[in-house]
Amino acid sequence: MRRDTFLKSMAALAATGALPLSAWAAPNVKMMIPANPGGGWDTTGRALGKAMTDGKLADTVTYDNKGGAAGALGLAQFVNGSKGDPNALMVMGAVMLGGIITGKPPVNLSQATPLARLTSEYNVFVLPASSPLKTMKDVVEQLKKDPGSVKWGGGSRGSTEHIAAAMIAQKVGADPSKINYVAFRGGGEATAAILGGNVTVGGSGYSEFAPYIADGKMRAIAVTSAQRLPGINVPTLKEQGIDVEIGNWRGVYGAPGITPEQRKTLTDLVLAALKTPAWADAMKKNDWTPAVLSGDAFAKFVDEEFASLRATMVKSGMV
Incomplete structure (x- = not known):
């Protein structure tokens, strides 16, 4: 059995609870955090990585912080340096969309692979x-x-x-x-x-x-x-008396150029991590609201958020 197929099967079983998390065998995950240490993306990325290692979903998780330009610098490094890597993840969220709209960086989020929305805050x-x-x-x-x-x-x-x-x-x-x-x-x-x-x-x-x-x-x-x-x-x-409501959601993307099978495997890995006690502890500690959405539904959500944020920012004179 091909390793991708094996991992995909194991992820599906772990995510549904049909397989103990201890039975999961996973690669070494590389986590791009497109922000400096100490902020929301950093906290989210490290909490997700801890959930993966504590739950035996990944052997190791390494972190790379690259802050600046609302995540555009980290996005550029991720897009250019992780092509085809089935073990690469990048934390992102509403802030990145807003930064892309205002900063118009040379790289685009659509070059990477949408996996899942995790939380809202x-x-x-x-x-x-x-x-x-x-x-x-x-x-x-x-x-x-x-x-x-x-x-x-x-x-x-x-x-x-x-x-x-x-x-x-x-x-x-x-x-x-x-x-x-x-x-x-x-x-x-x-x-x-x-x-x-x-x-x-x-x-x-x-x-x-x-x-x-x-x-x-x-x-x-x-x-x-x-x-x-x-x-x-x-x-x-x-x-x-101020009619304003806005949430700061966060999610994860995979590298550009991964196959549909690799995308599914990586998505299942993330979803399995969200079922671990370590992730539950992080949710409680950080007062995060669960907002899980994955696959094509997440990709559609991101597209709609781009359009909604752009309209709001234009109306507010920010663009």
């Missing part, structure tokens, strides 16, 4: 504890007076927090093309800027700011979900 907006502003209402009032005086800090241009900031400006009657957005290459840089008072408002996935909110170093003023997040007493933007 809503953004939280925070103020430094020392800020004279106390609420989102205070931020909005200043935004209306002078959009450029509110310095928004977050991920790369085109990130969900960038789009949300532009949408907030639009909804409250400020000029979204005049918002002052400061993009950071990784979650660690953004956190340092917020704690240092170098930005007015910070935005990111809740899990990245949770420790600082808990110890009082940041004040959470709004979340971008439709309802309040479970166990988190932070009002939504909609509760505060």
